Amino acid sequence: MPKIVDPHERRQAVAEAVFRVIERDGLDRASLRTVAAEAGLAIGSVRHYFASHAELMEFAMRAMVERVSARLVTHADRLLAAATPLTWAEQREAVVAMLAEVLPLDEERRRECVVWLAFVTAARTRPELRASADQPYDDMVELTTRVLRGAERAGALRDDVDIDLEARRLCAVLDGLSLHGVLHPTRLDPDTTLAVLRRHLAGLAREQS
Amino acid sequence: MPKIVDPHERRQAVAEAVFRVIERDGLDRASLRTVAAEAGLAIGSVRHYFASHAELMEFAMRAMVERVSARLVTHADRLLAAATPLTWAEQREAVVAMLAEVLPLDEERRRECVVWLAFVTAARTRPELRASADQPYDDMVELTTRVLRGAERAGALRDDVDIDLEARRLCAVLDGLSLHGVLHPTRLDPDTTLAVLRRHLAGLAREQS
């Protein structure tokens, strides 16, 4: 049964197996053997698509980046290039919905956050993963900066906001919530997580009746 | 040269070696062999103080918890049980100094944050570390709640603050800053980190001229 398989699809399927193993047992258990077993393949088959274990991890990490990035871009487009101008309330909700993509609010996003945390912490000591960790951080800072600048231009922000600083603070809140939701799911539920995000954004907005 | 050594001191020294290995190569490289080499001991010697690798990790994690907790308690005592009442400015600075203990603002705290992040993420998939991860989170939520409640009683807070929610949000900012400082040290410097913390606290305080 060879050749009829799309290589890209196969690699993606193996990456999904990596995600499942990481979520269940942690990244250090994501060996070629366990991943192959999870994917229902022989170890040699996995090695046919990935030259080394490191290459598999790099691919899986980038695949996760692209998955979440794609959703963020969709939201960003909806927000910035809306056909009809949005009301303040609609804009606020659009921003919440976008930022909520990186929070562990449902099972799918929770698993993404778990896997991402594993990758990004591993990247600290693995140079080959470094770029895949830093770039999303830069992108997130840039995205939040854009959002805040847009809100400022629309007159939705308080007068005294330091946008660069607030972008960092917003990113910190997001990743802090993600971290706590992932590591202490029994202590921080999705409802509270979302409430914290809303409260944070409210603190940036101009007071209004 | 036996017996004249304080066992507690020896275990602590081995834990320090664990910290150095984790900081340099990550937790998954902290094997008995590498830790023993880092500590300048034979592997058998380390095993004389720790029955298993898991026990060594549990001890090291708890040691890190106690180290940081001790510093936090010192600050908390200074804040809550000050001989002479503090001015608002003094209280604000005391709170900043206390919360800054869990931020990677200097080399020592940076290394603590690195090691702590490694332990707490590992605890997600290692039941024996679970308690050592959850308890400090609960403690931090309680600590921030206490601080906010104290500030509220002193009339230093805005009128509309939901203290439980704000405690979660403050914890998220702190751990988010720690995460970013640890994982992206080239992107988030200590000065900015501290500025974000000050800005966050300012957002909670009652507006004043």
Place this chain on the structure above:
DNA sequence: CCGTTTATAGCACGTCCGTGCTACGATTTT
């Protein structure tokens, strides 16, 4: 129809790991 390519599969080697076990010198206790 036959060579080439591709997908799948697995063996085997060297390395690193935790751990059960033993050994020995130094100290303390009887």
Place this chain on the structure above:
DNA sequence: AAAATCGTAGCACGGACGTGCTATAAACGG
């Protein structure tokens, strides 16, 4: 002086790992 204890040290076993290498069967190109 003898015995028990403690700190230090290391061997060796079984297991998991990444990887170099080979084998086989199916699809494709000529």
